[in-house]
Amino acid sequence: MKVYPSFLKAGNSNRNGSHKLITYPRTDCRYLAAAQHPEAPTVMQALSQNGFAKWVSSANTQLKSRAFNDKKITAHTAIIPTANSAGRLNRDEAALYAMIVHTYLAQFYPDHHYQMTRIETVCQSELFISNGKQVQQIGWKALFPAPVKEAKADNHSDEPPLPALKKGDVICIDAKTEAKQTRPPPPYTEGSLIKAMANVARFVDDEKLRKVLREHQGIGTEATRAGIIETLKKRHFLTTSGKSLISTPLGQQLIAQIPEQLGNPAITAWWEQQLTEVEQGRVEPEAFEARAVNWLNRLLVAVDAVQMTQPMQSDKAANGQYRKRGKKGGHRGGNPPTAKMIAFAEKLANEKGLSLPKKYNHDFAVCKRFLDQYVKQ
Structure with missing residues (x-):
């Protein structure tokens, strides 16, 4: 995102100011309006002048991919190059621009065709599967040559064609076993976590909800996912x-204490589905609101009240590194209550003539117990 401000203004200047090389960048939409398809020849001409003539020559503007779909458009369309001329771009800007250009050009390339061969072999009552892949037409994949590391990781890349066989042929000559151990998945990096947030549908079992998540781009948007991670780090739920x-x-305490539904990405899909029905007029806003309130009430009933009253401590708090407000040598302990909790406790004590407990404004658990005891009386 740091590349965008200068990138949007990159290009040759004229009396009207700087040209913009790409459309509005802060969007998570992956579709284009049908009206943008006739603009392709003009954009292609500009891309040829901007150093992409080799790739433009293989594009066919008569093709129309599924990306051109008015029904999928949100507040903005997908990010594509404009018909403006590029000036000097630094390394990062050039790499980002090329990525956007190639993705746009792919919409006008033929399909990628390949033939998969699968052989199932039974040996010692065990089933073994062999796959072979032969590319018949490279198509749009010509725009995205895989890096060496990714090519090696691809189970089907550079596989030799399998021999011609017929059912019943004996091909198992010898077999041996090797003792190995499985490895846990590696920890997320910020980059891989952002990808997981965008593709959270793969963590959902329900096919219908998985489809909804794919359509709505998962958790957060392109503009907010990095900020969500930063917030979790600032609040000490994540560290590096x-x-x-x-x-x-x-962070582990938080997940252990909140209702399981709140940590389930399927809930995001469910709410997106409900909002879509409201948007399309299939559900009245009042009905949606009633449904939301009912769900929230049931969720609150399911919350383990005892568990939620336990104060959570960060690493520093647990080690006594956080000093609570007050004089030197004052109270050390769990997290302090929120300002709203303190204000509510003081208001409640004033209205009912109650004495506030010691440390009510320093200790979350003390303040919470006071509120739980008197708020319903």
């Missing part, structure tokens, strides 16, 4: 170890 993101004891 090298490039890896690690959950802190405080």
